[in-house]
Amino acid sequence: MLARQSQLVAPDRELERFRFRVSLAGFAVFAAFVVLATRLFHLQVVQHDYYSTRAEDNRISLVPIVPNRGVIVDRHGTVLARNYSAFTLEITPSRVDDLDATIEGLGKLIEILPKDRKRFRRLLEESKTFESLPIRSRLSEEEVARFAANRYLFPGVEVKARLFRHYPEGSVGAHAIGYISRINKRDLEIIEDNEQTNNYKGTDHIGKSGVEQKYEFQLHGETGYEQVEIDAGGRAVRSLSRSAPVQGNNLTLTLDIKLQEMAEKAFGDRRGALVAIEPATGGILALVSVPTFDPNLFIDGIRSDDWDQLNNSPDKPLLNRALNGAYPPGSTFKPFMALAALETGKRTPGQAIADPGVFNFGGHQFRDDKKGGHGMVDMHKSIVVSCDTYYYVLANDMGIDAIARFMGQLGFGQRTGVDIEGESPGVLPSPEWKKRRFRRPEQQKWFAGETISIGIGQGYNSYTPIQLAQATATIANNGIMYRPHLVKYITDSRTGEKTMIEPEPLRVLPWKRQNVEVIKRALVGVNISGTSARAFAGAGYTSAGKTGTAQVFSLKGAEYKESRVKKELRDHALFIAYAPAEQPKIAVAVLVENGGFGAQSAAPIARMVFDYYLLGKLPKGAAKEDDVEGD
Amino acid sequence: MSQVLQRTWARFVARVDGPLLLLTLALMATGLATVHSATADSSSRLLAQALNMSIGLTAMWMVAQLPPQKLMRFGVPLYLAGVVLLILVFFFGIRVNGARRWLSLGFTRIQPAEVLKIAVPLMLAWYFHKHEAALKARHYAVACLLLLLPFALIAKQPDLGTAILVGAAGFYVIFFAGLPWKVIIGLLVAGAAAAPFAWTMLHDYQRKRILTLIDPSSDPLGAGYHIIQSTIAIGSGGSFGKGWLEGTQTHLEFIPERHTDFIFAVYAEERGLLGNAVLLLLYLLLIGRGLMIAANASTLFARVLAGSITLSLFTYVFVNVGMVSGILPVVGVPLPYMSYGGTALVTLSVGIGILMSIQTHRMLVRP
Numbered sequence: 001m002l003a004r005q006s007q008l009v010a011p012d013r014e015l016e017r018f019r020f021r022v023s024l025a026g027f028a029v030f031a032a033f034v035v036l037a038t039r040l041f042h043l044q045v046v047q048h049d050y051y052s053t054r055a056e057d058n059r060i061s062l063v064p065i066v067p068n069r070g071v072i073v074d075r076h077g078t079v080l081a082r083n084y085s086a087f088t089l090e091i092t093p094s095r096v097d098d099l100d101a102t103i104e105g106l107g108k109l110i111e112i113l114p115k116d117r118k119r120f121r122r123l124l125e126e127s128k129t130f131e132s133l134p135i136r137s138r139l140s141e142e143e144v145a146r147f148a149a150n151r152y153l154f155p156g157v158e159v160k161a162r163l164f165r166h167y168p169e170g171s172v173g174a175h176a177i178g179y180i181s182r183i184n185k186r187d188l189e190i191i192e193d194n195e196q197t198n199n200y201k202g203t204d205h206i207g208k209s210g211v212e213q214k215y216e217f218q219l220h221g222e223t224g225y226e227q228v229e230i231d232a233g234g235r236a237v238r239s240l241s242r243s244a245p246v247q248g249n250n251l252t253l254t255l256d257i258k259l260q261e262m263a264e265k266a267f268g269d270r271r272g273a274l275v276a277i278e279p280a281t282g283g284i285l286a287l288v289s290v291p292t293f294d295p296n297l298f299i300d301g302i303r304s305d306d307w308d309q310l311n312n313s314p315d316k317p318l319l320n321r322a323l324n325g326a327y328p329p330g331s332t333f334k335p336f337m338a339l340a341a342l343e344t345g346k347r348t349p350g351q352a353i354a355d356p357g358v359f360n361f362g363g364h365q366f367r368d369d370k371k372g373g374h375g376m377v378d379m380h381k382s383i384v385v386s387c388d389t390y391y392y393v394l395a396n397d398m399g400i401d402a403i404a405r406f407m408g409q410l411g412f413g414q415r416t417g418v419d420i421e422g423e424s425p426g427v428l429p430s431p432e433w434k435k436r437r438f439r440r441p442e443q444q445k446w447f448a449g450e451t452i453s454i455g456i457g458q459g460y461n462s463y464t465p466i467q468l469a470q471a472t473a474t475i476a477n478n479g480i481m482y483r484p485h486l487v488k489y490i491t492d493s494r495t496g497e498k499t500m501i502e503p504e505p506l507r508v509l510p511w512k513r514q515n516v517e518v519i520k521r522a523l524v525g526v527n528i529s530g531t532s533a534r535a536f537a538g539a540g541y542t543s544a545g546k547t548g549t550a551q552v553f554s555l556k557g558a559e560y561k562e563s564r565v566k567k568e569l570r571d572h573a574l575f576i577a578y579a580p581a582e583q584p585k586i587a588v589a590v591l592v593e594n595g596g597f598g599a600q601s602a603a604p605i606a607r608m609v610f611d612y613y614l615l616g617k618l619p620k621g622a623a624k625e626d627d628v629e630g631d
Numbered sequence: 632m633s634q635v636l637q638r639t640w641a642r643f644v645a646r647v648d649g650p651l652l653l654l655t656l657a658l659m660a661t662g663l664a665t666v667h668s669a670t671a672d673s674s675s676r677l678l679a680q681a682l683n684m685s686i687g688l689t690a691m692w693m694v695a696q697l698p699p700q701k702l703m704r705f706g707v708p709l710y711l712a713g714v715v716l717l718i719l720v721f722f723f724g725i726r727v728n729g730a731r732r733w734l735s736l737g738f739t740r741i742q743p744a745e746v747l748k749i750a751v752p753l754m755l756a757w758y759f760h761k762h763e764a765a766l767k768a769r770h771y772a773v774a775c776l777l778l779l780l781p782f783a784l785i786a787k788q789p790d791l792g793t794a795i796l797v798g799a800a801g802f803y804v805i806f807f808a809g810l811p812w813k814v815i816i817g818l819l820v821a822g823a824a825a826a827p828f829a830w831t832m833l834h835d836y837q838r839k840r841i842l843t844l845i846d847p848s849s850d851p852l853g854a855g856y857h858i859i860q861s862t863i864a865i866g867s868g869g870s871f872g873k874g875w876l877e878g879t880q881t882h883l884e885f886i887p888e889r890h891t892d893f894i895f896a897v898y899a900e901e902r903g904l905l906g907n908a909v910l911l912l913l914y915l916l917l918i919g920r921g922l923m924i925a926a927n928a929s930t931l932f933a934r935v936l937a938g939s940i941t942l943s944l945f946t947y948v949f950v951n952v953g954m955v956s957g958i959l960p961v962v963g964v965p966l967p968y969m970s971y972g973g974t975a976l977v978t979l980s981v982g983i984g985i986l987m988s989i990q991t992h993r994m995l996v997r998p
Contacts, residue, residue: 025941051862160995231883237883
């Protein structure tokens, strides 16, 4: 009771205490609101600019507008690579929940073949995260309409009008023109290294080989941008502004596509390479590597069966033999040897040797082609009849160092610097080269006997057809050596201004004019009365040439009989030539793999090329093999 | 005739507190305008919210008619019913997005935790009122237990937002009932000491929310996305805002939950700092009025209840604005009268109705 009494007095104190706590709460509330207000002031005033920018970044998206790729034409304006617009069905995987079901559903509307699916899967693995990937290209109008009617069923699937690359000439000149294909990780690095990353936003394709690759950044053009407002789902709400793309620059090649086509046909179903150069400029008129391939297959990701076929074929159609194949030059090496002899003073034109048909050195017999030999042989005759013994002796007299020095100046064993990728340097043999090439000391030693086969273009000699063509053109051009090139000029898409790819003299070789004339006269003799006389019989122009046969297989001592050797082991046939002899307009190097004698299979091809280029005569079908022996 | 009308009107408004009503209406108007902007694509939400508001106002008016002594009688039954329902939820609740918060009644679903926001302060206020004469330590202890039971059940669902609101409402009652300072300080110290332990008790997603608060950019497309986008919205609003219906963050749908928990971001983007100042002032006045009513209330029950309801209102505002502006972790707490949603609106309105009742009945109850 007492306790209750004392409690009863308390209310006033209780109320006071309560009110104190209420004021305290009021103060706390006020303090908390000050905290909130401070935070809001910080966000909305202090950091306003930062957040404004972020809001703009959120809402504004730059959509790249891919420029039209430059067109490639040949020297006469024939289109080699162009663009056309077509509809593709594309899926953005990040916006699709069930990819398989979507593709299944699409398959009911539009024909989607297993190979399309396969290709899509592969693209999916390689793709950047947010891009849309084609599942079907080249839709018909009807297919587009059918999809449009059912579009709502397929979120994340769109029909897009895209530009496609097309190579109207198909496989003709494919190794020179090259092709474009989808950008992969390695290409991205290249793009980054060239500081082109921004310019390639939205670009899916890039040049992978040939001129398409080498001149990629000329052909690509400048990407335009459209500023669009997007919502949180990434959907474009409206367009804000637009800067137009700039079309890529057009390329005009030095190539003559008719000549190219004719030359490719001349090979028939044989494997080989041909390089035709305009000696006065270094411009490449034809760059043949057969068999060739259809670059159109690569554009949207090659189908695996096509790829297997190309990649596994024993004929290696993807190999650019003209640049990347290295072959012993055989007897086509002899005129260069002869010039070396004159320039180094080791021989005079009239100096003759008696050829017994064999040259003995260090207990080894080096045999001539002709049993019993050619009799007395001077320099002119040595080239015309292609006498081996003359060059065995010459090589031995000159020594390997002098040979390597002279041939190196002619560009042998070095990349020519032609304006497409994938060139092989070949092998210019020398003691230094051998030291670099081999590891074991006993292999590194240079033997004098090895010099002797070098003299007739055999042994370690190994050059690319383009090196051979360049050296031939240099002789034709009296020692002025040009860098071979495929692009004649670049046309700026905006101004129409043409940038010529200037003929670029790599070097001017200080040859004595009379020495060059000796060689040239002999080369003319070859086509008149020598090994290739038959191939050039009745030509309406003067020409100079030299046949060659490169051993694939050494038949130690035994006589080479074509019929006895399997086709893959048959010798390679070679031929170098230029015409007209007085004022050369075209120089060629021809190689027919396993073609046997040069005179037999390579020279007729050169004749057809000259006939067409100089006289406009079109042959019928492939070159016939002349029934001639000897190189 | 006009006299009859006048008298009816007088009776109609007799239990209504003018300042509370005006502030509530002002907030409702602002809320409606903002909901409209946040849901510009569909007008059905706007109509539904207007309906919710009229239900809220009706509930407010009805509760205001009841004198505090009658309100007191609701304390125990509401509390018991709420706890029983929570237990039912615990066993039979419907799982939505991994949380068990709803109870199916066949024709509709209810969220019993919402009831506890009112039931807990009612119950505790009743309890303290009953033992007013001789409050001892054990009474505080019992009150704490009465609070902990529903709190734990709600936190377990899990629904951290509601648990915080219920817990806060209960704690405010205990605080205003005179919980000794040494206990409060002791609790604070113990709380700080238990924080690492509590951390291990949290659900993964809750922990993630706290971590994202410290560094939202650590997970810009996941948990941090909400905070990043709402701070961008607020910051880009600047001093005067982008204008009603002009918020790009809002209308391009960058703000998640923009008509419910994150509606403050919509408002702040379009109305700027100036608008925010007005809104905060409205809340401050509402809370101030509530504290005034508490201070003037005539019984302990009325006092602690009014104090608790008012501070609960503050808790809503502080937690929500703090979360949307990125200084508190993301928990599901709506912004009073702004966020879309009927349940919270009715609960809040009942609270305001209780405040009105306490204010307008204070002269009738003498101690």
